[in-house]
Amino acid sequence: MKRSLPGQRPRKRRALAAALAVAGTAALTACSGGDPFDSGSDGGDGDTIVIGSQDYYSNEIIAEIYAQALEEAGYTVDRQFRIGQREAYLPEIEDGTIDLFPEYSGPLLQYWNAETSVNLPDEVYAELEGAVPDGLRVLDQSPANDQDSYTVTQEFADEWGLTAIGDLAEVTTPLVLGGNSEAETRAYGPAGMMETYGIEIGFTPIEDGGGPLTVQALEDGDIQLAVIYTASPAIAQGGLVTLEDTEGLFLASNVVPLASDNVDDEAAAIIDGISAGMDTEDLIALNVRSVEEELPAATIAEDWLAENPQ
Amino acid sequence: MSLLMDAGAWLGDPANWSGDNGVPTRTVQHLAITGAAVGIAAAVALPAGVLIGHTRRGAGLVGALSGAARAIPTLGLLTLFGLAYGIGLKASLAALVVLAVPSILAGAYAGVQAVDAATVSAARAVGMRPRQVLFGVELPLAAPVVVGGVRAAVLQVVATATLAAYIADYGLGRYLFAGLKSRDYAQMLAGALLVAALALLLELAFAAAQRYAATRIADPARSDRNDTRTVQKGPTS
Structure with a gap:
């Protein structure tokens, strides 16, 4: 019994190693789109x-x-x-x-x-x-930015004529922000909103990082505001509107080479x-x-x- | 180690023991959603399981169903229910009910099915009606296994009820999510310790209940025998 095992194992291992190597190479090429083993050592020269x-x-x-x-x-x-x-x-x-x-x-x-x-x-x-x-x-x-910002539904924006965060002051119904727990304590959370814009908002945790549950909650009206990346495809897919942050509640994140x-x-x-x-x-x-x-x-x-x- | 001490300090801070985000409030919320989920699941799964065990029909189906249901990831289910019902407690409750059902169902049908067929025949032979057989013979004998199923469900649900905080401001899970995202690991660990302590307490309670079911309900004769023995011992000693 024992003697046959060493003979079998390497074969299995070789097959496994080959499979891993193939999968690994596929993954690498898929990721980089170039030669993964070219470390770019020729970078830095003038050409x-x-x-x-x-x-x-x-x-x-x-x-x-x-x-x-x-x-x-x-x-x-x-x-x-x-x-x-x-x-x-x-x-x-x-x-x-x-x-x-x-x-x-x-x-x-x-x-x-x-x-x-x-x-x-x-x-x-x-x-x-x-x-x-x-x-x-x-x-x-x-001018293109990809940053956190307050997002509302198109419907809600139309109803109250919202384009910037400051316009939220005109809204007379309660405003609830939905986002990851961290948003509650971050500078752009309810406390920062009060300090920077003087607008009172509530908070509900939704832990999917501005994902489908957050968008759904916006559409359902369970929340009125969500923190979603300004360049997120969800903005276009969900008919959402990013409110302009004129006072700098959020850290600007413009594309810069x-x-x-x-x-x-x-x-x-x-x-x-x-x-x-x-x-x-x-x-x-x-x-x-x-x-x-x-x-x-x-x-x-x-x-x-x-x-x-x- | 210092993290553990930080968590201890967090738990020792009186500020964390009061208000809407205090430990007592969060613990009560956690227990409430656990109780509600297990309660709803039991209301569905206990009668169904007992019926299947009693009639011995559809056992294969239940085995397959409950086995498959156990493989469902609760977080994925929560997302699905969240999309269907919106955020709030309803979605988490539904996901937790799905989590609790297989254990309770399996416990109920396995417990009733395992009752010795000869015992059931004997009960019928002495003239017990089907209802009497079920409630007087099968259920008491199955009690330890049935309680065991509920016990397993409670343990799973109390640990997983942290997910309620995924889409609602509810339960001990809030400490975990809040701590995770803001790197307040002391708070996170404190929350985890609270959940573990709660699970342990419930486990102890249900272990006692299961023991009670085994000694007093399923086998009342055993306690009688013990009594007799003491009586018999009297004169000899």
């Missing part, structure tokens, strides 16, 4: 612009738009997409391995300056320009053009195409560039 992206589908689409626009202009681009979260990729940008990265203004500023107290888009951008380390710079910020010195002025001008031509509605539309039509980032980026030639 190739290495573009990275977060492990977030929406961010990857923006990075892909950058990449295709630069390729169109004759640059050689190396895509290093789906790298992970900020803690994982920012050191790579800081040491020059990655040259260009679509970022978000507020969270990026908080990475370098955790104590910052500014929330409004322009103030955040101004402070961000000063916080960027040597050898890096932020290009123009885009982070670039190394390897991105020359001509390339920077192309990226600035993309940023200027993209607004939050575009971002939502891109995200909806990704989520609903399940198209790859390359196709979505190509179509957007065709409609918005640089």
